[in-house]
Amino acid sequence: MRIWLANHYAVPPNIAGITRHYELAKEWAEVEEAEVTLFLSKFVHPRRTFVTQEEKDVVKGIKGLKLKWLWSFPHRSNDFKRIINMGSFALMLLLTGIFKRKPDVLIASSPHLFTAFSGWMLAKLKRCPFILEVRDLWPDSLIKMGGLNNKRIARLLTWMESFLYHHADQIIVLTEHQRQFIADKGINKDKIDLIPNGIVVSSWTKKKNRRQEIRQEWGVAEDDFVAIYTGAHGPANALEYVVRAGEFLNEKMKIVLIGDGPEKERLIKLKEEQGLEQILLLPPVPKSDIFDYTQAADCGIISLADNEVFRGARPNKLFDYTFIGLPIISTVDGEVREIIEKNEVGIFAGAENPEGIASSMEKVMTYRPEQLEQIKVNGRSYIDREGDRKKLAHRFFEIMQKLQKNKA
Secondary structure, X not given: OEEEEEOOOEOOOOOOOEOHHHHHHHHHHHOOOOEEEEEEEOEEOOOOEEOOHHHHHHOOOOOOEEEEEEOOXXXXXXXXXXXXXXXXXXXXXXXXXXXXXXXXXXXXXXXXXHHHHHHHHHHHHHOOOEEEEEOOOOOHHHHHOOOOOOHHHHHHHHHHHHHHHHHOOEEXXXXXXXXXXXXXXXXXXXXXXXXOXXXXXHHXXXXXXXXXXXXXXXXXXXXXXXXXXXOOOOHHHOHHHHHHHHHHOOOOEEEEEEOOOOOHHHHHHHHHHHOOOOEEEEOOOOHHHHHHHHOOOOEEEEOOOOOHHHOOOOOHHHHHHHHHOOOEXXXXXXXXXXXXXXXXXXXXXXXXXXXXHHHHHHHHHOOOHHHHHHHHHHHHHHHHHHHEHHHHHHHHHHHHHHHHHHHO
């Protein structure tokens, strides 16, 4: 099978960012023996710089997998240049794909919708099945977060969203909430499959002394209690409340935030102005290293804005923390809270509640060794059932096979 997979924000594991698509593509090439082309951007969105040749050279060659790096317009903030960045990637995808050999199936992932729309157009030109992967409910999430106030653009994106839902041959979603949201728009549920985020279970093993080395790097004592947040620092992540939790921590409690994004500088300024010494704001690390840093903490934090659009979220961090076996403190109500409480791997701290985060940390500090061990067991069980990337990749591949057979 010849597969084209396009996502503007995809990166290989040696670069901090979204590795879902690289991991799926790698699995399809190695295990399913497919010929996979992954279209990804030369401009790395979270850090606002272009990928270097050295970073490309680090990526190990895999038989059957080709990385097609597409140029996209650089930007520094969420202004009109970012819109140009999105449009330029979508245009480059279309122009590049026109002159390439026809795939058996084409997958394009949102956000944003411009890449997905280019993917649909390419699929029509190549006369192959088109799969729309919905990672974020555009433009609904933009509108509800106050990031889209232009009514004309909102109408255009809403039309584009509806068009793609109706014209895609199959739709892949990452959460059950997304599946129901799309079904409520009149789309047959049989056309919508759930393939959540997950973990490559074989990608990490615990290294002796690495926890101690990282904690020394952070400047925290072995008996300090450390909560960690890893990932994007954007408006949607509501990290101001995580930073402000530092006002309620005692001297033996720390919060480490690893990542980057448009809110990072503001968060650093907030920490400095408030004198929050127990808060550490650190640069991003590659996905290949993130588990080492995660296991150096004592619990993990999941944080998103208190907005109904996130009630159906299943952030990557949910899978990262359960894989490592960390207790989870979540500020997110809805689907992620249900998963955490049902699987007994963490607690809900309240939405946008700095004091709630601090008091939840104090509660986790009191857990007995047998409680912590049970959380590890529960977390690994959850990953085995619902978050093993190999199993998820095979399920996705079976969907493509069925679609290809039906289109034949």
